[in-house]
Amino acid sequence: MSQLLILAAEEAENPLIPPIPELVIGLIAFVIVFGFLAKKLLPNINKVLEQRREAIEGGIEKAEAAQTEAQSVLEQYKAQLAEARHEAARLRQEAQEQGATLIAEMRAEGQRQREEIVAAGHAQIAADRKAAASALRQDVGQLATELAGKLVGESLEDHARQSRTIDRFLDGLDESAAKAEATR
Numbered sequence: 001m002s003q004l005l006i007l008a009a010e011e012a013e014n015p016l017i018p019p020i021p022e023l024v025i026g027l028i029a030f031v032i033v034f035g036f037l038a039k040k041l042l043p044n045i046n047k048v049l050e051q052r053r054e055a056i057e058g059g060i061e062k063a064e065a066a067q068t069e070a071q072s073v074l075e076q077y078k079a080q081l082a083e084a085r086h087e088a089a090r091l092r093q094e095a096q097e098q099g100a101t102l103i104a105e106m107r108a109e110g111q112r113q114r115e116e117i118v119a120a121g122h123a124q125i126a127a128d129r130k131a132a133a134s135a136l137r138q139d140v141g142q143l144a145t146e147l148a149g150k151l152v153g154e155s156l157e158d159h160a161r162q163s164r165t166i167d168r169f170l171d172g173l174d175e176s177a178a179k180a181e182a183t184r
Helices: 002-012 020-152 159-183
Strands: none
16 A cells, blocks of 8 residues: 555656646746847847848839839840941942942943944945045956956046046946845
């Protein structure tokens, strides 16, 4: 039995359950410390938290403002870039048009110079033909006069007679050349 009494006494003093006076003193100390913290420390903590919240919100507002400004700058940049591309395309088109105009002018100038050269060549050929015809006419006239003088048996030294004879002979040659051309 004595062992039972010791066991019962031990059960009465459970180490997990504190004695009532200690529990009351602990509770009073807790209320005092909690009150002190609520009066002194909690306003400071709330103040610091509010400052952080304002700083974060201000940072977010600044970031949003910076993002809005960056977006507007980006749009301006894109507009300027599009305008520059449009201007470059316009300048390229103008250069192509000017190049085409210049090429057309150069072709026209080349054509005109070619026509002048051809016309000058034709004029030179015509002049050379006239000069050759004149020289040939004189040579043929002299030969015809000499031949006619030999055939007639008299001298055709008279210039007027000589010219008429030459003209008749050459006219006959021209007629025969025209008939030959006509038959071709």
